[in-house]
Amino acid sequence: MKKENNTDKITRKEAISKMGKYAALTAVGTFVILNPLKAQTSSAPDPGGDPFS
Numbered sequence: 001m002k003k004e005n006n007t008d009k010i011t012r013k014e015a016i017s018k019m020g021k022y023a024a025l026t027a028v029g030t031f032v033i034l035n036p037l038k039a040q041t042s043s044a045p046d047p048g049g050d051p052f053s
Contacts, residue, residue, distance in 0.1 A: 010018075
């Protein structure tokens with residue numbers, strides 16, 4: 001039987017660490033994007049105005 005010699009494999013501990021960092025970054029990004037109060041204050045005013053008034 002041939003022994004596999006892959007050097008690109010990572011350990012379980014490294015994988016959990018990388019996934020934890022990704023999950024934290026995703027949570028922060030989602031909070032920033034979906035925070036409605038901050039989104040309303042940072043949005044630009046409507047350049048066309050209200051066409052129905």
